[in-house]
Amino acid sequence: MENLNGEGAAPLVGVIGGMGPYAGVEFLRKILANTVAIRDQDHISCMLISCPSLIPDRSEFLLGTSADEENPAKGMFLCAQMLYKAGIRYVSVACNTAHSIRIFTPFLNMVKESLPNLTVVNMLETCAAWVKTDCRYRRLGLLATLGTYKSRVYHEYFTEEDGFTLIDPEERGCTNIHEAIYSEDFGIKPHPKPIKRRAKNALIYEAYRLADRGAEAVLIGCTELPLALDQEDIDIPLLDPAIIAARALIYCVAPEKLTPFAL
Amino acid sequence: MENLNGEGAAPLVGVIGGMGPYAGVEFLRKILANTVAIRDQDHISCMLISCPSLIPDRSEFLLGTSADEENPAKGMFLCAQMLYKAGIRYVSVACNTAHSIRIFTPFLNMVKESLPNLTVVNMLETCAAWVKTDCRYRRLGLLATLGTYKSRVYHEYFTEEDGFTLIDPEERGCTNIHEAIYSEDFGIKPHPKPIKRRAKNALIYEAYRLADRGAEAVLIGCTELPLALDQEDIDIPLLDPAIIAARALIYCVAPEKLTPFAL
Numbered sequence: 209m210e211n212l213n214g215e216g217a218a219p220l221v222g223v224i225g226g227m228g229p230y231a232g233v234e235f236l237r238k239i240l241a242n243t244v245a246i247r248d249q250d251h252i253s254c255m256l257i258s259c260p261s262l263i264p265d266r267s268e269f270l271l272g273t274s275a276d277e278e279n280p281a282k283g284m285f286l287c288a289q290m291l292y293k294a295g296i297r298y299v300s301v302a303c304n305t306a307h308s309i310r311i312f313t314p315f316l317n318m319v320k321e322s323l324p325n326l327t328v329v330n331m332l333e334t335c336a337a338w339v340k341t342d343c344r345y346r347r348l349g350l351l352a353t354l355g356t357y358k359s360r361v362y363h364e365y366f367t368e369e370d371g372f373t374l375i376d377p378e379e380r381g382c383t384n385i386h387e388a389i390y391s392e393d394f395g396i397k398p399h400p401k402p403i404k405r406r407a408k409n410a411l412i413y414e415a416y417r418l419a420d421r422g423a424e425a426v427l428i429g430c431t432e433l434p435l436a437l438d439q440e441d442i443d444i445p446l447l448d449p450a451i452i453a454a455r456a457l458i459y460c461v462a463p464e465k466l467t468p469f470a471l
Numbered sequence: 472m473e474n475l476n477g478e479g480a481a482p483l484v485g486v487i488g489g490m491g492p493y494a495g496v497e498f499l500r501k502i503l504a505n506t507v508a509i510r511d512q513d514h515i516s517c518m519l520i521s522c523p524s525l526i527p528d529r530s531e532f533l534l535g536t537s538a539d540e541e542n543p544a545k546g547m548f549l550c551a552q553m554l555y556k557a558g559i560r561y562v563s564v565a566c567n568t569a570h571s572i573r574i575f576t577p578f579l580n581m582v583k584e585s586l587p588n589l590t591v592v593n594m595l596e597t598c599a600a601w602v603k604t605d606c607r608y609r610r611l612g613l614l615a616t617l618g619t620y621k622s623r624v625y626h627e628y629f630t631e632e633d634g635f636t637l638i639d640p641e642e643r644g645c646t647n648i649h650e651a652i653y654s655e656d657f658g659i660k661p662h663p664k665p666i667k668r669r670a671k672n673a674l675i676y677e678a679y680r681l682a683d684r685g686a687e688a689v690l691i692g693c694t695e696l697p698l699a700l701d702q703e704d705i706d707i708p709l710l711d712p713a714i715i716a717a718r719a720l721i722y723c724v725a726p727e728k729l730t731p732f733a734l
Contacts, residue, residue: 217524218549228511228514229503230500233496233500237493241664246655248492248528249524249526249527251492251521251524253521255518255521255557256499257557259480261512261513263512264512290558293557294518294553295556392509398510
């Protein structure tokens, strides 16, 4: 079978989605939205893999509440392998909670060992670097899953050393946000379209609470959240790491095609 | 490298997108929206490949207005090959115009010859079969690109023999719809989000014109159109072949997960 790599048109950029599936699709849309394009052919080539049943819930794993103890890293790595087979050389993982050290480090180690030519664009690292150099906000509120809060993964990247102060919601708020994502009755995962008003309002409320407690901007620390919360909903600046990672992937293969971007 | 096929969780279902890129992403969303799922893990595994620069414009090719004469079938086949390498065994092409005989037949021949274990779910064939058996509408208006109108591909599947009458817009209407898709100023392809009012209104107007001329329902004969035209916009029943094809792909691997659907 013909090998297309190096010909420039075959996809080198891939997204590991499925965490959740709608968030993966949304990540791909962010790649498109951040590309300067008039015609179809102007867009970069890319692939999305969505294998949700291969990857246990990241938050449950971190909180120790999952039925099985399997590390989601294993399924993420299998997805990386499949993308690699198809020719992908730059990949990002469309899930914030998956970037927690207990998941992302074993994932990176497996990639390093078995797929040394695959570059993983770390969404949180990329985002922190961007905010640090291109953005004036330093006191950042965080909307995320309980797994992300508990793992304190954002603190690994948005460090005090770099001048950042991260503001988590109070305990009740963390649960509210987690419910807005997971609740069977009104959560984003089971009800992605249309989004339930209760989920959206909970996020708006918690974002304003964070602002009241000093946040200059709010990090959208879960790829599911932009399905329900848009900059148009709220007058607090929203920082979406998925947008920054999508832009970083475009930058890897076609930096001249990046749309202007500022916040 | 480990082969995951046969283990049930690796993706067997793929979508050839990029025609245009947003329509490909939207097709994947239709797979998700037609799956019964409460948790991430309930969704089926799937992949999307989007290589727009490998595939010349289908409409230009059919109309003979493209700079190069390359058949889009070749790029579609390269995408099929890449998906196949990653383990995909059922694939659909997220573009109506690409289903025109002059493109789709050479594509199918290449697949048959080189990838005999890959099943191509033909979006138009599947849609016609569904409308014939599960739907009472027989006089169908068609919203599509000039390439699709000219190739008369819908007439191949929605035959008079099966009781169908297809209603094309008048010449001016065909151009209006084509412009709503392609115009650099207001078309869906260059302006997918937000959609320009002029594109949306042109589609609404032409759909009502088709109904005035006897259409009981309107076929959304271009995967780009659902980005701008929703059933909520209009009280004429809309038939979207991409939804039927998305459902057919789910049916191939997990028929028990199909959501109820009727029109």
